[in-house]
Amino acid sequence: MTLTAELRDILGHDRVLSEPLERWVYGMDSGVVRGDAQLVAFPETTAEVAAIVRCARHYRTPIVARGAGTGLAGGAIPTQPGLVVVLTKMNFVEIDEANATAWVGPGVINLDLSKQTETHGFHFAPDPSSQSACTIGGNIANNSGGPHCLAEGSTVGHVLALEMVTADGDVVMLGGPAPDPIGLDLRGVVVGSEGTLGIITKALVRLTPNPPDVRTLLTGFASVEDAAATVSGIIARGVVPAALEMMDQRMTQAVERFVSAGFPTDAAAVLLAEVVGLSAAVEAEAAIISEVARENNATTLRVAADESERARLWLGRKSAFGAVAQAAPDYYLHDTVVPRTKLVETMTRVYEIADRHGITMLNVFHAGDGNLHPLMAFDSEEEGMLDRVKAAARELVEVCVQVGGALSGEHGIGIEKRDLMKLVFTEADLDAQARIREAFDPAQAFNPDKILPAGSRCFDLGRPPLEGMWV
């Protein structure tokens, strides 16, 4: 028997892909790294996932689990020839209205979950820009954030329990329905572990009540400084908006060309603020935001008049990456957090780095918590460009760490940021993380080469990370 034949025994012929053309797309995500998916399986049940894992282990074949592949850091890329397990067919949703929770399959699309729970008065709070395509399993693997995570927190705060298939093919339950589950709580370490500890087959997620009212404000400023001062001013006045997003001029111009969201293209920076709650509360909060914006010389100040205008503003924000893709064939998105007080300084230095390397840099980010997403747009066919992009990316991370910031994991570490871990963690820190991996997956069967740099722990087999995978 071969692994392919055995998997076809388990799943049937059609749910196992082995032809190069069929499986090619499963060797990539939405970033710049490429891998080789030798074999692709589409399980529909937990039992099938467990059987696949036992089978692949028998053939000593590495396993990479994935959802929609919207990740940017290569987290779902097979770095060694192996098996890719695609979980998109596991997309059941069972809503428990009384407890405001739902059991969901890892393949449920983020936005679909909110649509399915809408008639019950709920939504799923984490809302990454890719929410119309990305899956809950991917959100869990990367502990995804989104504009509305300023007030609501990232995915980890919205997962109560996880069913996981271990490297032994066992099925375990982590966490439970209580807000504060008993025992050693493994949810937090599994959320964000990018498929390196096991394969999530089911999740109990917390649903967030849809707010009774909402106000969305668009403000424009003649300088980034004014916009940043507005962000700090709003928070200092005791308002924590549900979302507080900033876009620089290059980004608003790209978005306007792409979707005509109504952003002022002459503003140096645009802020999108949203407040939710009771009508009296959102009116009071919107008034404070307007007042702070005027004090900081806002050149545009508009409250969305109705749901359609609000939807158009958010479409603009969430189309930012699509807009850039129209403008340049490749883009490289960074993900870092700096203290809010260092936002302006960091952006100045980030532009300087990009200009020096001759790269187009655009910025769109979660201003409320200082989560910067500088985006480099380029053409990888241009000679020397990739080296310049890599050099600029490295400098950018160093600047952010210098101003007291941190690498953020909102987009995952994957293969892309793996070696940057050493900028942030000591050997002992990395060893502690590697112990967890060793405890769950000593053979590194699940998503090898990801997150932890080689040599994090003595058990490390020293397989080289895939060379030359950069595009």
Add this chain to the structure above:
Amino acid sequence: MTLTAELRDILGHDRVLSEPLERWVYGMDSGVVRGDAQLVAFPETTAEVAAIVRCARHYRTPIVARGAGTGLAGGAIPTQPGLVVVLTKMNFVEIDEANATAWVGPGVINLDLSKQTETHGFHFAPDPSSQSACTIGGNIANNSGGPHCLAEGSTVGHVLALEMVTADGDVVMLGGPAPDPIGLDLRGVVVGSEGTLGIITKALVRLTPNPPDVRTLLTGFASVEDAAATVSGIIARGVVPAALEMMDQRMTQAVERFVSAGFPTDAAAVLLAEVVGLSAAVEAEAAIISEVARENNATTLRVAADESERARLWLGRKSAFGAVAQAAPDYYLHDTVVPRTKLVETMTRVYEIADRHGITMLNVFHAGDGNLHPLMAFDSEEEGMLDRVKAAARELVEVCVQVGGALSGEHGIGIEKRDLMKLVFTEADLDAQARIREAFDPAQAFNPDKILPAGSRCFDLGRPPLEGMWV
């Protein structure tokens, strides 16, 4: 050399206690279980903690770390003759106002942290009833909650980074300043691990801005049903109060005798609701709460007129356990979560169990998230009483699990609830948790016999849990 002599070399004579009378108090917490602290050490720095751990390991002496000992589940009790490390002298606070965070020592008292950050406009959100005595280290060990965790979540959501001394005596940093730290995030599994994975020597905690305005409402009802309907009604109207606490009649009467908080002693149930935010918002929310309470036949409805009345109401709520201690020599507090829709049914059955066993039962709890704290008050000198209390406690947990509830970890598992873990987790689930412990502390040097029941994993040394420790 002996361990005592070596520890005195490290810490000096006065910071090591070995006389039976001196160390007696460190063999107990605030619950009903007692242990034997053979030796007690008071480190002041991370380096001292690391030296103590290496030294104790050399002598193969088990180590139990503790703070103020306000726990109720025996989590800080040495179950085997060993070393108790008291962290109360590590009580530094370094506030970072710009980032709304603070580095704190594990020995900082919860309420002191809020007092020290008050002039900067912040507080530490988790507010257990024991907050005037319990330490941040203990809050982290137990992932403590409190009345204000309904809106703000329990301790785990307020800890950004942890410095921890491992069983090898190494110092590691878990998490980081970013809201969503990179790498495998070990914070979540260490928070709530009750000192079984390492000793926390420093924590970076998130500070919560003090709200611009607050309204505290006291409502009384002629039936528990009306109070429970009010809780559901408030949440259904889109209001998530900062706190929403319920007390039954026996509890309000005990509290009134103790502190005269102004609770109506003729009400079957009292609700204490607090809303925070901008003035317009809290007024609107207070109006909705009042309306819902009136619709559900409130017999008392009062908004605290000023800060002193508000403080008195909260003093009443937080004195509940002290009040009971005045009324009976011993008490036993349970900690469970049931769906809000099952609150009334559960309370009816809980009273029935207590009556049948002839035990006084009082209830005070976090109604907003269904976190019940049934409290049994009794005299352990009374013949057969302890057996009745244990039998009633077991029935109580079974009832909560039957109605779809769960054991909560808000008060920790310790030694008390250890064997109840098997009600909730399968063998594979417990094995997954035990792997983590094995990865960090294979010799079970730290707080042996806690959280995980014997036999959770093959490496388990099969030491019997301390027999006869019940009182």
